[in-house]
Amino acid sequence: MSKTFPxxxxxxxxxxxxxxxxxxxxxxxxxxxxxxQALLGGERPIWHMIGHIQRRKARLVIEHFDEVHAVDRxxxxxxLSQLAADASRPxxxxxxxxxxxxASKYGFELSGWESDPDLRGEFFATVARLLELPALRVNGLMxxxxxxxxxxxxxxxxxxxxxxxxxxxxxxxxxxWPELSxxxxxxxxxxxxxxxxxxxxxxxIFGQRPTP
Numbered sequence: 001m002s003k004t005f006p007x008x009x010x011x012x013x014x015x016x017x018x019x020x021x022x023x024x025x026x027x028x029x030x031x032x033x034x035x036x037q038a039l040l041g042g043e044r045p046i047w048h049m050i051g052h053i054q055r056r057k058a059r060l061v062i063e064h065f066d067e068v069h070a071v072d073r074x075x076x077x078x079x080l081s082q083l084a085a086d087a088s089r090p091x092x093x094x095x096x097x098x099x100x101x102x103a104s105k106y107g108f109e110l111s112g113w114e115s116d117p118d119l120r121g122e123f124f125a126t127v128a129r130l131l132e133l134p135a136l137r138v139n140g141l142m143x144x145x146x147x148x149x150x151x152x153x154x155x156x157x158x159x160x161x162x163x164x165x166x167x168x169x170x171x172x173x174x175x176x177w178p179e180l181s182x183x184x185x186x187x188x189x190x191x192x193x194x195x196x197x198x199x200x201x202x203x204x205i206f207g208q209r210p211t212p
Contacts, residue, residue: 003050005206007035013205014040022069022200024051029064050200052106055079062087069142069181069198072096072107077130084135091135094142094181095127099160105144113164124171131172140179140197141165151187158182158194165195 002010002021010021021036023029026049037044049065055076061068062083071077071093084091101111113120130138143161145154161182169177181198183191188199 002202002206005202007032007039009206010036010045011039014043014045018045018205020046020048022048022050022202023065024049026053026057026060026064029060033064048198053080059083062089062091067092067094067139069094069200070096070106071130071136074126074129077133077136081133081135089135090137092137092139094140094179095130095138096142096144097161097164099143099164100146100154100157102144102146107143110164114160120167124168127168127172131175138175138177140177140181141168142181142198145182145184145187145191147186151190154187155190155194158191158196162195 002013003024013021023032029047033047046067047065049061049068050070052070052072053061053068053076058076058079061080068080068091071080072095077093080091080093096107097110098105098107099110099113108123108126110119110123113123127138130136141161141164143157145157148154161180165177165180168175179197180195181200182194183189183196183199185201185204188196188201191199
C-alpha cells in the first residue's frame with residue numbers, strides 16, 4: 001500500500017522492482033498517479049484501488065485504477081460496470097467480504113456464513129447477479145482482518161475467506177476465483193499460509209507512514 005507516501009517513495013520502490021501499488025482514495029489519483037508516471041519517465045505501475053468507494057467517485061476509479069479490491073455492494077458494481085463499458089475496458093474486481101463481523105469494516109456482511117444457510121444463499125444470489133455484469137471480471141475475494149498483536153488470532157478470518165472462495169468455486173464452477181486479497185504488514189505470513197495471493201503491505205516496504 002503506497003497510500004500517504006509521496007511519488008518519490010513510489011519511484012524508489014519501482015526502482016527496487018515493485019510494480020503493483022495500492023491507494024485508498026480515488027480523489028488523490030489524478031494528481032498523485034500522474035506525478036508518479038512523470039517520475040517514471042512515462043512508465044506506468046499497476047494501480048490497485050483498495051479502499052471503500054463512493055458511487056460518485058466511481059468514474060475516478062475507472063479513469064485511474066487497474067484493479068478494484070473493494071466491491072462491497074451490488075449498486076457499486078453496477079455503476080462500475082456501466083462506466084467500464086462506456087470506457088470500453090474490462091475491470092478486474094474483488095468482492096470485499098466482512099467475515100470477521102467487525103462493525104467498523106466495509107464489505108458484504110458474511111460473519112458466520114459457514115453455519116448460516118440463509119446468509120450464504122443471499123450472498124450467492126448477489127454473486128450470480130454480479131457475474132452477469134458485462135464489464136466486470138470478478139477475480140476473487142478480499143477481506144480486512146482485525147488489527148491484533150498476535151497474527152495467529154486472525155488466522156480464522158483468513159481461513160474463513162478461503163473457505164468462502166472454495167464454496168464459490170463449487171457453486172459457480174465456470175469461474176476460477178484465483179485471487180484472495182488478505183493480509184498486511186503485521187499478519188501477511190499467516191495470510192499467505194491460508195492462501196492469500198495478494199497481500200497489502202505498506203509499512204514493511206515504505207516504513208512508518210508520514211504524519212498528516
